[in-house]
Amino acid sequence: MSNFKVFVGIDISKESFSACAIHSPEEIIFEEKFPMDSHGFKAFIRKLSTFPKESILIGKESSGCYYVNLFVYLSQKNFNCVVLNPLIVKGVQSMEIRKTKTDRSDARRIAFALYTAQHSLPQKSFLSHEFRELARERERLSQQIARLKNDIEKALVVLFPELERRVNIYTEGILRLLEKYPSAWALKTAKTSDIEQILYSKRGRALSVTAQQIKQWAQDSIAQFFPIREILLQSKIKELFFLEEQLEVITEQLKRSCEEAALCQDIELLKSIKGIGDTTAMHFIAEIENINRFSSPKKLIAYCGVDPTVYESGKFK
Incomplete structure (x- = not known):
């Protein structure tokens, strides 16, 4: 996933969604809010139309269900869409000094997370x-x-x-x-x-x-x-x-x-x-x-939670 040039973070609510598109954390392309309806979907795609689809990666944090219709719509239009583990986004958030939280700032953090984690995201x-x-x-x-x-x-x-x-x-x-x-x-x-x-x-x-x-x-x-x-x-x-x-x-x-x-x-x-x-x-x-996310069988076993662990206290093991 190293051919992407535009990283778009989306934060979604019931009535609207905020989008932030970046080339890098230092270069923000646009930040905008769109209504959660067909007009908003089309307006969002027009915003992205100046870039080749294969260069765009769109992502959101894994939470809620409001995103489903938007992501299905985007996927049908052949855009690359991913759902991020909240821990990835939280890691980006912890690097900021100001602990602001708005729809706009959340979309920006997701875009930064996409940029940071682009090489390790699953297809x-x-x-x-x-x-x-x-x-x-x-x-x-x-x-x-x-x-x-x-x-x-x-x-x-x-x-x-x-x-x-x-x-x-x-x-x-x-x-x-x-x-x-x-x-x-x-x-x-x-x-x-x-x-x-x-x-x-x-x-x-x-x-x-x-x-x-x-x-x-x-x-x-x-x-x-x-x-x-x-x-x-x-x-x-x-x-x-x-x-x-x-x-x-x-x-x-x-x-x-x-x-x-x-x-x-x-x-x-x-x-x-x-x-x-x-x-x-x-x-x-x-x-x-x-x-391929797992570089060894041991990591897969740990992810599944079936690896045995040691509990030791005094003479008890």
């Missing part, structure tokens, strides 16, 4: 940042689903313990059945034909249990009548279906993003490691960004 860091957000959203959904499944299992220990112990309750047929009849008590009055219709109306994993068996377990169950718990279980099952659908959407988008960013070869390389699949590989790439 495509804006795209990587968005990719990372997508991967983290997938991880958040996965954690929500895990907690929800735990709640469902706890509910069934009370509402239908015999079913929870004997079958995989997370097949679609079983979940649909529990959504309709959320307890052994409810299933006692259900027709066997109705149970069978729900169990086998959807394609999925083959069930190792019959409608007759479930009906018998319900009739012999130790579970008592808890109407409020039944309502809560139905609500959690509906939420589980929704979250699993969202997880599938996010996962597919991650895969498409990998294809668009030509990361398929990297993913296949990571998958050659035993125990690594598509999901782990995509999350790894999202968090690591450019592997």
Whole structure:
């Protein structure tokens, strides 16, 4: 990233954004404020139009979400956009004697940080940042689903313990059945034909249990009548279906993003490691960004936070 001649720092708020363009810390090209709308976007591009696009590097500090539309717009116009680690900007700030903080001064500090760190910035860091957000959203959904499944299992220990112990309750047929009849008590009055219709109306994993068996377990169950718990279980099952659908959407988008960013070869390389699949590989790439940022395996391990550390006190180690 050493061919850049113009460094543009941007500080963004909900209604406007401030921009500072420099050739160097000693040579400021312009400092200006623009409205956060299509007129402001176009006016900003006109300001930059006197310079070749390949010579311009535009950056902002990693915070908030107001920048997304502007950076997507600029990227579509083939401008080079990066999102800076706040620590880089803070380092520039600490060199100043006056501790002023305004939108204009923040934009200037970001421009100075771009100039200072231009040789060590990862390529495509804006795209990587968005990719990372997508991967983290997938991880958040996965954690929500895990907690929800735990709640469902706890509910069934009370509402239908015999079913929870004997079958995989997370097949679609079983979940649909529990959504309709959320307890052994409810299933006692259900027709066997109705149970069978729900169990086998959807394609999925083959069930190792019959409608007759479930009906018998319900009739012999130790579970008592808890109407409020039944309502809560139905609500959690509906939420589980929704979250699993969202997880599938996010996962597919991650895969498409990998294809668009030509990361398929990297993913296949990571998958050659035993125990690594598509999901782990995509999350790894999202968090690591450019592997060339790390000059040694030890630095990568330290960045991931999985290196062992020594704790020593007196005779204890």
